[in-house]
Amino acid sequence: MNFSLDYFDRRKLFYFWKGRVALYTILKAMDIQPGDEVILPGFTCVVVANAIIYTGAKPVYADVDPQTYNVTAETIAEQVTDRTRAIIVQNTFGLSPDLDPIISLAGEHGLYLIEDCAHGLGATYKGRPAGTNTHAAFFSTQWSKPISTGIGGVAYVQDDELAHKVGELVATLPQPSLREQFLLWAQLLVRPLADMPALYYTLISLYRLLTQRIGLPVGSSIGEELQGTTMPPGYLQAMSPLQHRRWPVLLAQLPQKVKARQKVAQEYDKWMTSFGLQVPYRPDYAEHGMLRYPVRVQNKSEILQRAVRMHIPIGDWFVSPLHPVEGDLLPWGYRAGQCPQAELACAEVINLFTDRPLTPKQMVALFG
């Protein structure tokens, strides 16, 4: 079954400056309060935990399955307490978790279920598009996601009452400043340069320096979000007109883009088999969107260094349970050793881009 836009009720789509703001707004609409607990994967991006913490609630981490890199009903059940109010599940690398048992678990305990589809736009679960299976979901349209407006986020809120509340909250959001909109526009202009392998790592380093160290406001994550748990100024903003214009155009191209990514992944499968490496697991219940092609290796840092040296763009998601923060994760409520499978995946998994396929020469240089 292929992804189809017809599944989405357009009146229930809401637009944000970033995906994390969509998540925060969903949590607020759910009336998540200080003292509440929200379960999330221990293999995610730190901004997901931040959105929970900004509501005053406590993030509680569930381990992932070593094949799917997703949480399961079993790993979630271990973390449910009488303070749990919501569960966030994630489509890691473009693969949906096995949702039906998780939906049953959430139903039994009266919990909200949120799908983090930052990686999953265009993928399906039992024939249904990612994002249409839970009370609420959000997508990211940041640089590295299935379609990109530079940065950006969209919420899809199925539950009628929640959709009404999210709509009310969205109406209060300010527009990004003209400076931020201009910077985003300028970045969109130079972004195609990053598709040139020789420039990729230089531009990524420059981008991280400007956004994370110098705090240039148009970045995926500004420094404060990686250093602490206080909401930075300018976090709560609506989607700008520039992002709004790009989104429907790109969305129309999504089905072909996903098909092309899946085809590249099939080619990668042949290479992995020839190198004696495991191909990504594709369970029967889902169609993998293949945003990224995960490969488990025993020498992750060596391969990443080799890739930089040889100008071969590849990905390191996730370097820690709360990517990209490394070291002490206690400020986010994560204790070392809490999610052993997730930590192992952080140490062993690299990912290949599926929108700009590696050449046979690059494959051999990396894995041969």
Ligand SMILES: Cc1ncc(COP(=O)(O)O)c(C=O)c1O
């Ligand atoms: C799994 C996951 N969830 C959520 C997000 C947040 O999306 P955004 O950057 O649009 O806020 C990201 C990436 O940044 C992500 O990788």
